[in-house]
Amino acid sequence: MELRQQALQVLCSADPGEKVRAARELGTAAASLPVSQAAPAATLPVPGRPQRPALVHAARVPKRSPFKPEGLAALLHAIAHIEFNAINLAADAAWRFDGMPREFHLDWVRVMAEEAYHFTLLQDHLRTLGYDYGDFDAHDGLWAMCEKTKDDVVARMALVPRTLEARGLDATPQIQEKLRNVGTPAAMRAVEILDVILRDEVGHVAIGNRWYRWLCEREGYDPVAHYGVVAAKFDAPRLYPPFNEEARLRAGFTNEEFASLSSNARDA
Structure with a gap:
């Protein structure tokens, strides 16, 4: 097959x-x-x-403290x-x-x-x-954007790996710091797992960057300018600092793109 x-x-x-x-x-x-x-x-x-987990609006997902066993599991x-x-x-x-x-x-x-x-x-x-x-x-926020961009491969590359998944590059170090503060063996094992995920996600975002730029060249788009077009068209979430500049640069974002990201965040 x-x-x-x-x-x-x-x-x-x-x-x-x-x-x-x-x-x-x-x-x-x-x-x-x-x-x-x-x-x-x-x-x-x-x-x-699967039938579980139940999918609810993001605002209805309870916030729990990772200092409690159930909160760490959540x-x-x-x-x-x-x-x-x-x-x-x-x-x-x-x-x-x-x-x-x-x-x-x-x-x-x-x-x-x-x-x-x-x-x-x-x-x-x-x-x-x-x-x-x-x-x-x-x-179900991640899949919602996948569904929105099902007919536009340029938008898919721009808004899923380069936007939604790239947010993980920013968020992971902050989550790890919280887990280190918890300090239990279970929390520290989670830190180790997130090290693996962060390492690999840099590569995944880099793949999104590679194919986004390849598609922009094929279609005659300026990658920085066209990102703003598709972000507005598909109502992409606005990104807020702090940004993991080192990981984003390793994932293939250019200095121009990072400057644009930081500028847009300041103007929000």
Whole structure:
């Protein structure tokens, strides 16, 4: 079976364990697989989801202190939910978009497999605390932008990896600092897991930057100016400091882009 069909199967899988297994297996096999020119049709709901967690508005997700065991578990669950969504986001990119080079699909399958690994690390740690994925409510903000940009690959690259996922580069060090202040063995293990995730997410955002610029060159867009166009068109969230400048620069943001980001934040 060719690569895009298998990416679609990962995307449609509703069982987290099966989704993770299939994602990591496809990541291993991807380089040897053919890639079709046209996306196969989806015959199951996109994306596949388990019945739990319940999805609620972001404002209805309770805030809990990580200094309490349940609060720490809730924080880990929230990050695990982001990683579960990230599997779907990468699988969708690998499956959906026609007219892209083979390397585009291979890049997003690799991202998908790494997101599955992140989810596994977090779920395993949750289980050591007596909880599992699905035990807390969650929200659906990441997938909402994926749905908005399903017909515009330039907007998808601009607004999912380079905007929503790049926010993780900014947020992760702050979360780690809170966890260090908690100081328990469970919290410190979470810090270690976030080190792995942050390292890999720099690479994922870099892939988004690479393909966004490639697409802008193909379509004749100025990357900095066009970002503002798609951010307004698709109502992208405004980004606020503090920004992780070092990680963003390693992920391929230019000094001009970072200056524009900082300027927009000051004008908010």
